Amino acid sequence: xxPNFSLRLRIFNLNCWxxxxxxKHRGDRVKRLGDFLNMESFDLALLEEVWSEQDxxxxxxxxxxxxxxxxxxxxxxxxxxxxxxxxHPIQEFTQHVYTLNGYPYMIHHGDWFCGKAVGLLVLHxxxxxxxxxxxxxxxxxxxxKDIYLAHRVAQAWELAQFIxxxxxxxxxxxxxGDLNLHPxxxxxxxxxxxxxxxxxxxxTRDFKGSEEGCTMVPENCYVxxxxxxxxxxxIRIDYVLYKAVSGFYISCKTLRTTxxxxxxxGTPLSDHEALMATLCVRHSPPQHTPSPTHGPAERxxxxxxxxxxxxxxxLGMAQAxxxxxxxxxxxxxxLLLLALxxxxxxxxxxxxxxxxxxxxxxxxxxxxGAVYLFHVQEAKGLSRARAELQHMLGRAREAHDLDPExxxxxxxxxxxxxxxxEQ
Amino acid sequence: xxPNFSLRLRIFNLNCWxxxxxxKHRGDRVKRLGDFLNMESFDLALLEEVWSEQDxxxxxxxxxxxxxxxxxxxxxxxxxxxxxxxxHPIQEFTQHVYTLNGYPYMIHHGDWFCGKAVGLLVLHxxxxxxxxxxxxxxxxxxxxKDIYLAHRVAQAWELAQFIxxxxxxxxxxxxxGDLNLHPxxxxxxxxxxxxxxxxxxxxTRDFKGSEEGCTMVPENCYVxxxxxxxxxxxIRIDYVLYKAVSGFYISCKTLRTTxxxxxxxGTPLSDHEALMATLCVRHSPPQHTPSPTHGPAERxxxxxxxxxxxxxxxLGMAQAxxxxxxxxxxxxxxLLLLALxxxxxxxxxxxxxxxxxxxxxxxxxxxxGAVYLFHVQEAKGLSRARAELQHMLGRAREAHDLDPExxxxxxxxxxxxxxxxEQ
Numbered sequence: 153x154x155p156n157f158s159l160r161l162r163i164f165n166l167n168c169w170x171x172x173x174x175x176k177h178r179g180d181r182v183k184r185l186g187d188f189l190n191m192e193s194f195d196l197a198l199l200e201e202v203w204s205e206q207d208x209x210x211x212x213x214x215x216x217x218x219x220x221x222x223x224x225x226x227x228x229x230x231x232x233x234x235x236x237x238x239x240h241p242i243q244e245f246t247q248h249v250y251t252l253n254g255y256p257y258m259i260h261h262g263d264w265f266c267g268k269a270v271g272l273l274v275l276h277x278x279x280x281x282x283x284x285x286x287x288x289x290x291x292x293x294x295x296x297k298d299i300y301l302a303h304r305v306a307q308a309w310e311l312a313q314f315i316x317x318x319x320x321x322x323x324x325x326x327x328x329g330d331l332n333l334h335p336x337x338x339x340x341x342x343x344x345x346x347x348x349x350x351x352x353x354x355x356t357r358d359f360k361g362s363e364e365g366c367t368m369v370p371e372n373c374y375v376x377x378x379x380x381x382x383x384x385x386x387i388r389i390d391y392v393l394y395k396a397v398s399g400f401y402i403s404c405k406t407l408r409t410t411x412x413x414x415x416x417x418g419t420p421l422s423d424h425e426a427l428m429a430t431l432c433v434r435h436s437p438p439q440h441t442p443s444p445t446h447g448p449a450e451r452x453x454x455x456x457x458x459x460x461x462x463x464x465x466x467l468g469m470a471q472a473x474x475x476x477x478x479x480x481x482x483x484x485x486x487l488l489l490l491a492l493x494x495x496x497x498x499x500x501x502x503x504x505x506x507x508x509x510x511x512x513x514x515x516x517x518x519x520x521g522a523v524y525l526f527h528v529q530e531a532k533g534l535s536r537a538r539a540e541l542q543h544m545l546g547r548a549r550e551a552h553d554l555d556p557e558x559x560x561x562x563x564x565x566x567x568x569x570x571x572x573x574e575q
Numbered sequence: 576x577x578p579n580f581s582l583r584l585r586i587f588n589l590n591c592w593x594x595x596x597x598x599k600h601r602g603d604r605v606k607r608l609g610d611f612l613n614m615e616s617f618d619l620a621l622l623e624e625v626w627s628e629q630d631x632x633x634x635x636x637x638x639x640x641x642x643x644x645x646x647x648x649x650x651x652x653x654x655x656x657x658x659x660x661x662x663h664p665i666q667e668f669t670q671h672v673y674t675l676n677g678y679p680y681m682i683h684h685g686d687w688f689c690g691k692a693v694g695l696l697v698l699h700x701x702x703x704x705x706x707x708x709x710x711x712x713x714x715x716x717x718x719x720k721d722i723y724l725a726h727r728v729a730q731a732w733e734l735a736q737f738i739x740x741x742x743x744x745x746x747x748x749x750x751x752g753d754l755n756l757h758p759x760x761x762x763x764x765x766x767x768x769x770x771x772x773x774x775x776x777x778x779t780r781d782f783k784g785s786e787e788g789c790t791m792v793p794e795n796c797y798v799x800x801x802x803x804x805x806x807x808x809x810i811r812i813d814y815v816l817y818k819a820v821s822g823f824y825i826s827c828k829t830l831r832t833t834x835x836x837x838x839x840x841g842t843p844l845s846d847h848e849a850l851m852a853t854l855c856v857r858h859s860p861p862q863h864t865p866s867p868t869h870g871p872a873e874r875x876x877x878x879x880x881x882x883x884x885x886x887x888x889x890l891g892m893a894q895a896x897x898x899x900x901x902x903x904x905x906x907x908x909x910l911l912l913l914a915l916x917x918x919x920x921x922x923x924x925x926x927x928x929x930x931x932x933x934x935x936x937x938x939x940x941x942x943x944g945a946v947y948l949f950h951v952q953e954a955k956g957l958s959r960a961r962a963e964l965q966h967m968l969g970r971a972r973e974a975h976d977l978d979p980e981x982x983x984x985x986x987x988x989x990x991x992x993x994x995x996x997e998q
Contacts, residue, residue, distance in 0.1 A: 321743035536649040
């Protein structure tokens with residue numbers, strides 16, 4: 153590769169809000185999205201919440217001349233909702249479905265049925281290996297009392313681990329998607345600290361779009377205004393994140409977002425805002441692109457976020473075990489009830505009542521059994537993520553303890569911590 | 576690294592048959608396994624079917640002085656059964672749970688509840704990066720009419736993809752485990768062709784152990800003799816596979832298996848035979864270790880096995896869709912029956928009978944609903960693997976068509992194919 157190598161990448165990301173029968177003006181929005189993508193001719197368009205495979209097939213046909221390569225990531229009962237359109241050939245693709253993704257009995261939330269996942273595309277661009285990831289994490293339905301927090305943290309960790317282990321030979325790593333995490337949320341910090349990915353919104357000097365880079369804004373007519381009440385400008389939960397791994401330097405030249413409306417017809421493309429980034433990749437000697445996890449300050453931050461995530465997963469595990477135990481008691485109770493009903497039915501007397509109660513008690517038993525199995529599996533999934541976190545925490549601490557610079561950083565960090573506790 | 580660098584690795588693999596309450600002499604066998612591992616002091620011991628975490632904890636305590644590092648891979652309701660003990664520090668670990676793993680209603684087979692997975696360990700040995708994988712694929716209960724074939728092929732593909740994408744920067748790749756695949760089975764060929772892994776049994780010049788390297792042999796008193804009847808020497812379904820990726824050369828100096836009995840006490844350690852391999856890794860200029868997927872003959876073989884796997888997954892998908900459609904009809908029937916029963920119960924007359932039939936019809940409805948959802952998800956999972964296979968098939972064909980050498984190989988291959996068809 154030439155030393156003055158330079159590559160410009162135009163990236164598009166949008167959570168399309170494409171729920172069949174439920175999302176307003178879906179057909180019209182998908183059509184306009186196709187027109188827009190064709191007109192803009194991005195290098196890579198990464199989409200989430202394309203729940204209907206027909207929508208994907210429609211877009212595929214429409215975008216074929218401009219984006220000859222495309223892929224739809226299938227998983228779960230409904231699908232992952234993830235798909236990509238690329239101007240360049242896709243060398244390889246694969247996906248990883250998250251171990252934990254909500255609860256099957258929370259049917260009205262539906263995340264469990266979707267099989268949320270992370271999709272990976274490997275592209276070769278002028279000799280450069282680009283690993284592009286697209287994902288959509290579990291939704292946040294109640295920020296004050298978020299019963300899915302442990303699952304989302306576990307997903308963020310699995311995502312970070314998947315990127316970490318599959319991108320070791322990539323020159324450039326790109327992650328786009330709806331993380332359902334605010335920038336300072338634990339999952340977001342964990343992901344960034346562990347992978348070393350940079351946030352396009354924070355890095356670029358040329359941003360135009362919604363206030364504070366928000367990707368769900370009150371100006372958008374499809375957004376539930378009540379949910380956004382605590383956030384006057386909206387929330388930022390969709391991201392373009394990137395890093396260069398070896399001998400390359402990457403920067404975000406421009407970042408644009410839509411602002412709650414379509415410039416042409418007035419109604420927006422989705423309830424989320426689209427992100428459009430222009431990234432520039434240049435050749436750079438390896439020593440100019442140090443890994444962000446190597447410095448003592450970075451290691452301190454990593455240790456702190458790993459500890460926080462560990463504690464959150466631990467809480468989640470306790471919760472899961474509580475539910476499994478509770479379901480175990482209900483199973484016992486259901487068995488007792490069934491035995492009693494059998495005795496009553498055989499003995500005559502209240503026979504009809506006994507028979508009538510069969511259905512609910514068998515239902516109770518089966519339901520409790522399913523809940524028991526589910527929460528045992530949930531506890532195992534959380535325990536797995538916690539074990540990985542604990543191991544990496546141990547290693548980060550070892551590295552920290554061995555490094556004399558770290559001691560000073562730790563001391564300063566402690567002083568700062570003490571000050572903030574005093575305040 | 577010095578040019579005369581050389582590393583000797585002693586590896587142990589065993590499917591431990593450690594099912595609580597069901598496996599005979601479990602406690603005694605685990606104890607003797609611990610003694611044996613301590614005595615032999617391998618570099619790495621990879622175990623499958625350690626279903627009880629207590630057994631793992633017991634071994635961990637017992638092996639701590641010889642194997643300071645250990646990990647148990649948790650997943651599913653029961654667990655993956657996988658664990659490792661290492662003489663060397665484990666740098667990183669993670670796991671991938673297979674998307675498809677049998678059917679929840681096949682409770683007597685139980686695989687679905689296990690959450691079968693592949694575990695990855697990253698070790699740094701004298702500056703060499705070793706990626707060690709341990710896995711256990713879905714069991715084969717009936718070779719003549721194997722209803723799990725598509726799932727096992729999909730698992731083999733996911734395993735191959737996981738290794739392919741996570742080992743790109745590894746110097747040496749090692750895979751041990753119970754694949755539940757005979758050496759010439761589709762899944763085994765797919766795995767080997769796609770990853771380029773070599774089979775220790777086929778490569779070594781110094782083998783001692785059971786006839787034909789079998790890992791389930793009729794001499795073993797725990798083995799179901801009836802199941803092994805068609806195979807007089809037994810079957811080979813446990814493997815040590817390896818490859819060197821870049822600038823290294825790896826060979827298997829010796830391979831030993833147990834032969835159906837423990838040399839000391841007479842009863843074997845498990846119903847499977849243990850594999851003990853001594854691998855030697857040496858430095859080698861990159862051009863001496865060509866990737867096995869680069870030659871036209873290898874590409875021809877790859878294309879052929881990809882096509883075969885594609886066809887198998889396609890069959891599996893048709894089956895899954897048939898079941899989903901069938902369950903859909905049963906749901907419709909169940910709803911009709913419920914409506915009828917409601918009408919009868921309200922109208923009097925056969926009221927008691929109507930009420931009595933409530934339980935089975937509600938059960939039918941819920942059961943059919945669950946079966947429907949399961950098979951829709953199964954079809955999605957198979958479709959995902961098929962799409963990945965199809966993509967790689969397309970790429971392999973392109974590479975094949977571009978290469979003039981391939982044309983000759985293809986021609987020869989076709990001639991050979993024609994000859995075998997004529998026979």
